[in-house]
Every structure is written in structure tokens, then in C-alpha cells.
Amino acid sequence: MHKIMMAAAAVLTISSAAFAQSTVIVTDPAATGSVVLPGEVRTYVMEQNTPSVVYDGDIVVGTTLPDTVEVHTVPNVDGYAYTVVNNRRVIVEPQTHRVIQVLE
Template sequence: MKRFASMTAALLLTLGTSAIAQTTVVLPGEVRTYVLEQNVPSVTFEGEVVVGQPLPETVEIHTIPDQPDYAYAVVNNKRVVVNPKQRTVVEVLQ
């Protein structure tokens, strides 16, 4: 019985780790650097900018050269990396 409990705990830890890994995005360094170096005005957005949530159509997103999987916006004075196809926030940098 003790061995079963240990195996169950190990399985739950493994599943929990894989669930976290699926929601974590590792940005290429050049994407992070590019977004931090750009000088674009901030857009005011009512509400909170949350990873995984889409930005409204009223927020202009900017493309990143040679990085079709990423775009960015500056919202409420925070730089955010966005999936340009779905407009979802991938990471908040500031």
C-alpha cells in the first residue's frame, strides 16, 4: 500500500509538471530584445492584460520582422508579446 501511494504521488507530480510546461512559452531572445527596444505609444485598455487572453481589435499589434509567430503591443504602459493570428497575449514583458 505504501508503494502504491508513492507511485501515485510520483504520477501526480509528473502530470502537474507537464501541465505547467504546456502553458509556458519560451520566447526567442531576439523577440524579447526587439520588443523592448521599440518606441511605440502605449494604448490604454480598460481591464487587465492577462497571458492567454486576447487583446481587443481596438489595440494595434505590431509585427516583428522575421518572426511570423509573434507580434507585440504596448498596453497600459506594459509591453506584451502576442500571437498575431489569435491576438492572445503570450507574455507580459514590463
């Protein structure tokens, strides 16, 4: 029985580590739920060499960036776009430009 419990714990630990590498859960305190950000979105955005734009305002989750801020879609993943504002990489909703995560 002890060996079965240890094997189950090992499987759960390995599964949790694999899950943590592929998915980031972003909790928006202004919303009633949370947004699941696929790991490949973060990886793609962090690898891009995108020039930063200047924005006079706070860059926080829930902020809607003006239409004058150019956003770039993430290939092969619907529902996510990004930009670099004040030298910070920001994930936004493509249609609304609403910030859903600020990458650090």
C-alpha cells in the first residue's frame, strides 16, 4: 500500500511540474474569474524583438490601451496579442486592447 501511495505522489508531482511549464494562470482582481494563458504565448512574446512604445498611464491588468498602440497577434493561438509599452511586454485581448497580463 505504501509503494502505491508513493507512486501516486510521484505521478502527481511530475504531472504538476509538466502542467506548470505549459500553462500560466493569470488572476485578474478586477474580474470575476481567471484567464488561462498558454505557455507558448509567453514564450513567443518573450522571444520577439518588438520596439517599445511610450504610454502615459499605468500598465496594469484591466487597463485598455488606446487604438494608437500597435498590437501584434500571436501566431497559431487565437485570442492573444502583445505589445511592448514603456519597455514592458504586455499580453492584450486583440479586439479590445485590454491588458490581460504584464510579463516580468
